[in-house]
Amino acid sequence: MLELVQVNKSYPTPQGPLSVLQGVDLHLAAGESLALMGESGCGKSTLLHLAAGLDTPDSGEIRLDGRSLSALEEPGRARLRRERLGLVFQQFHLVPSLSVADNLRLQARLAGREDPAWNRTLLERLGLTTMADRYPERLSGGQQQRLAIGRALAARPDLLMADEPTGNLDESSADEVLELLLALVKDSGCALLMVxxxxxxxxxxxRCLRLTHGRIEETAP
Known part of the structure; x- marks a missing residue:
């Protein structure tokens, strides 16, 4: 489903180029879940952004379901994200002027794959059925994160990418959100890459990979 081959990425600084990723290889099979671990600032989010086509590598190859991202211009990468990927970030990025139900539908509508029955199932599983007409500002942090996860899964993506999806929650809420996320990923059949x-x-x-000094290795969590 996702393959990174000898990916390198650096950023300019006043002191010269800062190397973030050095010859990174990563393989994620369809339906598989993979954790990418590492200390803050080690390049985990950079790798996720590259894999989602939100940024481009200095060198190396990134393929989604066998299709090279480097062969696509930005409109093509945006279409691929819209139709094949679900993205969940620490910041919820909910649309404040849309209700819970409309936020949930948004990604599926953009992808042209809205499924009302699946939407109802998601609202129920997310514990948000009675809040469908509310606006995001009236939800708790945990409820907003659940809604962001549901929105990412509403279009039944092939791959879900999640960047510290429980990082802004207390431990109890984080455990509940993580359990729900993994259950919904299993039900939808998509692959999961979680930073x-x-x-x-x-x-x-x-599986678990650890990113250290720009390089990656398989490890136990």
């Missing part, structure tokens, strides 16, 4: 610094969050996933 986290927490061994506890990484433990339930199929």
């Amino acid at each position: 986290t610094h927490s061994p506890r969050v990484a433990a339930p996933l199929d």
Whole structure:
């Protein structure tokens, strides 16, 4: 489903180029869940942005379901994100002027794959059925994160990418959100790439990779 081959990425600084990723290889199979761990600032989010086509590598190859992202211009990468990927970030990025139900539908509508029955199932599983007409500002942090996860899954993506999806929640809420996320990913059949610094969050996933000094290795959580 996702393949990175010898990916390198650096950023300019006043002191010269700062190398963030050095020859990174990563393989994620369809339906597999993978945790990407590492200390803050080690390049985890950079790798996720590259894999989602939100940024481009200096060199190397990134393929989604066999299709090279480097062969696509930005409109093509945006279409691929809209139709094939679900993205969940620490910041919820909910639309404040849309209700819970309309926020949930948004990604599926953009992808042209809205499924009312699946939307109802998601609202129920997310515990948001009675809040469908509310606006995001009236939800707790945990409820907003659940809604962001539901929106990303509403279009039944092939791959869900999550960047520290429980990082802004207290431990109890984080555990509930993580359990729900993994259950919904399993039900939808999509692959999952999750960035986290927490061994506890990484433990339930199929595999774990650790990013250190720009390089990656398989490890136990």
